[in-house]
Amino acid sequence: MSKANKKKIINDPVHGFIRINHSICFDLMEHPYFQRLRRISQLGLTFLVYPGATHTRFHHAIGAMHLMSTAIDVIRQKGHEITHKESEAVSIAILLHDIGHGPYSHTLEKDIVTNWDHETLSLLYMEKLNKEFNGKLSLAIEIFKNEYHKKFLHQLVSSQLDMDRLDYLRRDSFFTGVSEGVIGSERIIKMLNVMDDQLVVEVKGIYSIEKFLIARRLMYWQVYLHKTVLAAEKMLETCLQRAKDLIKQNIKLEASDALLWFLKNENNSNSDEVLQRFSLLDDSDVMASIKSWTKHSDKILSHLAAGLMNRRLFRVYLQKEAFEASEIDDVKNRVMQYFNLSENDLKYFVFSESIVNTTYSDMNEKINILRRGELTDIAEASDMLSPAALSHDVIKYYICYPKEIEKTLI
Amino acid sequence: MSKANKKKIINDPVHGFIRINHSICFDLMEHPYFQRLRRISQLGLTFLVYPGATHTRFHHAIGAMHLMSTAIDVIRQKGHEITHKESEAVSIAILLHDIGHGPYSHTLEKDIVTNWDHETLSLLYMEKLNKEFNGKLSLAIEIFKNEYHKKFLHQLVSSQLDMDRLDYLRRDSFFTGVSEGVIGSERIIKMLNVMDDQLVVEVKGIYSIEKFLIARRLMYWQVYLHKTVLAAEKMLETCLQRAKDLIKQNIKLEASDALLWFLKNENNSNSDEVLQRFSLLDDSDVMASIKSWTKHSDKILSHLAAGLMNRRLFRVYLQKEAFEASEIDDVKNRVMQYFNLSENDLKYFVFSESIVNTTYSDMNEKINILRRGELTDIAEASDMLSPAALSHDVIKYYICYPKEIEKTLI
């Protein structure tokens, strides 16, 4: 690979031209582990509601790396040292932060595909790559694990205002078309500074931060927790669970080799084989397999699979109060009758749980506003977003079941 | 499905809110044939160069339908009658114009997957749907085939300025991030009018048309004929050809049932079974199958498959003059040696052909400019785009082969 090629430019509809500043980043991007992210969509099944949301984790990772290089420039211009080595390391860390994501990992991570969450897997892959790259990722890993002495570098990778979030909120609103969720990533980054080894926001940026918090909340309700997406995700999770259950009963299923291995091998412990096999798994395995299940003889499996393929999604009701037991029972009874199910199989067709949107209250770290040399938390500095409003979780309850039974209502 | 639901709004990052005006359009969109388009990407392998280009034919079809409803409003406002029935029919025609596209059909249609081109397949599916919908698509089909007496309605579906093109150029530039290709679809549509049953552009719109022609040409060179995309497409085509050749030799291949049937059954003639099977085929079949071939024992197949999966694409050189035979022979010799291939297998690894960009010269129909009641062709009306420039085809020649052999150069 020639030097010239490594300085190549990527066209990003969100941020414009992206230049790759460190040649190791280019080499990592060429690695099959990273190329796999081209086949992992960023928002899973959200495209069933927002048809534009077909963007991938590959693209997001590169976008976040781009924002990182902007942030580094801004912080350096304000007089804080970031060495070349640190700049490279923090760029690697953000580039690889999501490398452990599997297909539909928001829905399928833990239990369904592997026992690990994606953060753990990301770290395992980074360590594997570190060996292949002769230790050149060591500092990146140190920063990723927050073990490096300059804490603000870790905050650029993971905190309330990390480059991950600044990229994905903007990217997700761009591709979904939910313009209410657009955030001014660039404006926020221009207001970043460092004080006492903390990433902080200059007071001039307070309005951008307020708008960022609002936009984030809107994205949660309009996109990430959208009730129809929720229904699709529950169906996907259950569909794969059903497939696993059938396999345990030795019922034959068509599926790609890559996926089949994971459906058969639970609680896998030999991490090296798992990592190798996992690196060959992507959205196409899940999609192609589900498609083939639409014609399976197991009615439960084929019903869920066909619903996902042809967008015949379950009905969801979302409300602020918990559903009463009698309501849920009524739905269950009607589903059992309509589909002629055993009570045990109801778990594949009726779901009733809750979701929470915690804009700001869940923060271990705060967003620090820098005014005349002193730090205040945004919840105090803002005229508009009272601490009460920000720390107030919103919980909603839902019930989700096949639409068919609505015909049975009197 | 309640009436209210049919009036639902779709969020499109390109055009904003899209309202579905005809309930039959909503019903068609719900049909599995149409839902399949969610899994057919609009630009095939272009995402390997422009990571944002993951948008689908589903989304494009809906966008084109939206532009159609805008165009209908504009033309009606200018005093030309379009009845409710005609409005519905022309909306159906544009919605379904691409329904016959298969996976990577730009690359794979004809020869590889089926014997038909996508236009033929689209018409076959429309006719099938017409039966299911009790003849409600008859007028749409008449317009699609240009057999309806109001010719301008067909031109809205298929002509130099049809809604198909006005949507896809804008959409493709949006998702690739190639901002030079952005066209002012809305501005052009506002300038549309009808004269002598022809779709025409009012003289005020001349600059928009000039820019449209330029932008279109740029999109061709920058996106549709991008040399790296070209390399990937040739590899994909060849990879599937190799798979078919191996099957003929009874060599076993992992592939989804859906794809396998087409690889095995060439020159299929029973259209009903083909249509049924084809309607179950999408990008995921191709992707998942190729991924599994990366580990196949046939070196040619696995080399091509792994190259596609991990983006190790062939080298392409593009130039205005044809390559000399001696140059091509030299490449072939080096490829044979390096990969230890028979002369017969060279066809999988070395490609040398030409591509043509014919901005305007290929037009059967012209773009008519309406000035003071008279029509002129844009090529004459424009101060800038001389007829000579517009009718001038650009042909380029390329040679494409594995990068590995470059190491063998002295």
Place this chain on the structure above:
Amino acid sequence: MSKANKKKIINDPVHGFIRINHSICFDLMEHPYFQRLRRISQLGLTFLVYPGATHTRFHHAIGAMHLMSTAIDVIRQKGHEITHKESEAVSIAILLHDIGHGPYSHTLEKDIVTNWDHETLSLLYMEKLNKEFNGKLSLAIEIFKNEYHKKFLHQLVSSQLDMDRLDYLRRDSFFTGVSEGVIGSERIIKMLNVMDDQLVVEVKGIYSIEKFLIARRLMYWQVYLHKTVLAAEKMLETCLQRAKDLIKQNIKLEASDALLWFLKNENNSNSDEVLQRFSLLDDSDVMASIKSWTKHSDKILSHLAAGLMNRRLFRVYLQKEAFEASEIDDVKNRVMQYFNLSENDLKYFVFSESIVNTTYSDMNEKINILRRGELTDIAEASDMLSPAALSHDVIKYYICYPKEIEKTLI
């Protein structure tokens, strides 16, 4: 004026092409009263902070008329009748709603130029025009005064979600470049509906409304109440007050005839002459006059004038608590000494007052959200914007004085 011309299209960088639907609107736009608005800037002295903010009331009025025609289409599509005559009248009403604005009227209306506020003047001009146009504006005036029986038409002209506001917030954020203030006017309009003769918002639009309220608040703090703009406005007001005071003392001033008449004639009661003279007054009179005063022998006048011309603006401090009397006295003493002023003249150089930002609490009318046939106020319907937060006024106190005295601080 030919019919064709009246259908002409105006290019608006904010909304794109604007088509003028009613020929009387075109005729009104051609009237010198309306043409004068080309010379009245929308945001007064804000351009001293945001250099792009040079847009005019002319442009805003046309933009609001354009949004009105979109709103009419939307409401009609949802099954509510708006007759052609009503459509024309409400378009006229919004087109002329600001016709009574004078130069820098935000700053100069009442006391300085005339005794009337701009709403009163707008109505007076509408009535004058109604005579010229033979009563064709009668219905528009009825709607403007909220005397027409269909109340929702008045709400389109003046209410929490009127077309005035939906245009100016978006336009002002566009021209200032304060992207945090961008509102989705189009998205909000698509969600409008009418129930019980009230303008309401469908529940799907709730997030857009939340974002609208936040954006509006941000525009207040970042633009409309920006402290440097505040300083400039106080200087302008005081500069003209000083001019009037000098005239009372028979001191000669260069000024355009148009402005001079108003500086000399206070408490003018003969509305016809006032209206005639006022219609010849615009920003250029104020700017050219102030520029000539930069060389006036009166030190107070020339200091204020030169400060405005060369952007040597007073210092402002803004805080949440009232300034203590001792602080203010201290400033006053230093200003008196530095500029060698009498106590009486301090009023031209030191200002200490307060400003209030009342996002939503000041509403007589509410924003009604329509959910399943029932209306709720946004403050209750929103998960995010608690009633407390919305009804909470923010008051800030400021002190403003010449920067020169800061050199005198120890």
Place this chain on the structure above:
Amino acid sequence: MSKANKKKIINDPVHGFIRINHSICFDLMEHPYFQRLRRISQLGLTFLVYPGATHTRFHHAIGAMHLMSTAIDVIRQKGHEITHKESEAVSIAILLHDIGHGPYSHTLEKDIVTNWDHETLSLLYMEKLNKEFNGKLSLAIEIFKNEYHKKFLHQLVSSQLDMDRLDYLRRDSFFTGVSEGVIGSERIIKMLNVMDDQLVVEVKGIYSIEKFLIARRLMYWQVYLHKTVLAAEKMLETCLQRAKDLIKQNIKLEASDALLWFLKNENNSNSDEVLQRFSLLDDSDVMASIKSWTKHSDKILSHLAAGLMNRRLFRVYLQKEAFEASEIDDVKNRVMQYFNLSENDLKYFVFSESIVNTTYSDMNEKINILRRGELTDIAEASDMLSPAALSHDVIKYYICYPKEIEKTLI
């Protein structure tokens, strides 16, 4: 002025946040000579056709300075040295390149207001400022005059792809709303490089350059040479000429002192007084004076003035062939009769001349494309823009006269 203040950020709707990198630039911006540019509109009377076009030369100069700092970064990144001193100088040069513009200088420079063109005046002001700033502008002036040995620095200030043009084309299309004219300034700048001390464009940028040339041509026909703007400019020029002619006849006119001096003093030679007086002249003098002339007893003056104020503009016909003498004579006769004019006074009411649009042919310098280490001119490198098309001037002829006489046509 504190250091912190000098690093302040300006909000630009076109380029986003603009940071002022050199404190001397900030000081120059504070100077009254530069502040005056706030009152000089960039596009003169174009706002009469495009209401958004109220942007100023102040804003443009800052935008061009911003693009300069981006260009410097790009060129440095590609390995070419630009010292801090050179960076500062070239920034000053672009910031001040238009400082000699007077009100409506496109129309009024030479003959009407002064004998000098704006380039000469800009240089005179730079030299005056250089004295005030103790020689700190010397290098900037050297670059501006192309006397510095690094020629590419001058090309950044003045050439086919200078920062002046890259800013104004984009800014003018932004504010007019003529979206066909939008150019990708940022994309072009990212493709800039230096070779043999020449500013060149890398081959990847060829499409952006093609689109730039097209967009520029569109801007000429749609905006800069728009026929209605042309009419307004001719009226303005003639109106001021009439005022000068009346003054020569000792007829009294109301006008600001600033303007009156220039109307009275032609062929002024004492540059110091001229520069001083000229620095007090801006759009408001012209506007306020013309407004007062609408009531002047001289019919010619008041007719022209009222036409400009109330947008009753002359009729213009534009065509590719010269008008025949008989046509022009016919118009003149009818104008003489209708307005009861002497033959001598016809020059105020009938204009017939030609305009030329020379996209690329007028270039002394070429746009050099860098491909594999060699330079080619864009006219040769482009597949689309043939040399013939680019070097082809378009000349159009117009006739312009009061609309009133059209009533007299049979």
